Amino acid sequence: MPTYTIACDICGLEKDIFRTVSEHGTWPKHCGTKMRQVLQPPQIMADIQPFRAPVIDITTGKRADIRSRNQLKEFERQNHCHQIGDDVRPRKTITGPEGLKSDLHSAVQQAKAKHGRRF
Numbered sequence: 001m002p003t004y005t006i007a008c009d010i011c012g013l014e015k016d017i018f019r020t021v022s023e024h025g026t027w028p029k030h031c032g033t034k035m036r037q038v039l040q041p042p043q044i045m046a047d048i049q050p051f052r053a054p055v056i057d058i059t060t061g062k063r064a065d066i067r068s069r070n071q072l073k074e075f076e077r078q079n080h081c082h083q084i085g086d087d088v089r090p091r092k093t094i095t096g097p098e099g100l101k102s103d104l105h106s107a108v109q110q111a112k113a114k115h116g117r118r119f
C-alpha cells in the first residue's frame with residue numbers, strides 16, 4: 001500500500017497517509033477543504049561501494065569482489081552468510097570503582113620494584 005504525502009492549502013498541515021492504488025485521490029478534508037497530494041522526489045538509494053568479501057566464496061574458493069547490492073545478496077545466499085556490523089555504535093567507556101586505576105598502577109609499580117625486570 002503506497003504512502004502519499006498530502007497537505008492542507010489552508011493551514012499548511014502536511015502528513016503521510018496510506019492508500020491503496022484504487023483509493024488514490026480520496027484525500028481527507030482539513031480546514032473544510034479537500035487536502036491535496038504533495039509530489040515527493042523519488043527515493044533513490046545509492047548502490048554500495050565495491051569491496052572484497054571477507055569470507056571465501058564456496059563456489060570459487062576465492063574472496064569475491066562485491067560491486068552491487070544484488071551481487072552481495074546473491075553472494076550471501078550462496079554462501080549461507082549474512083553481513084552484519086555496518087552500524088557504528090559509540091564506544092562504551094568502562095569505569096571502575098573510584099581510585100581503581102591508581103591502585104592498579106601502584107600495585108604494578110610495587111611488583112616491578114619487588115621482581116625487577118622479570119615482571
Ligand SMILES: [Zn+2]
Nearest residue numbers: 008011030031
Ligand atoms: Zn488545514
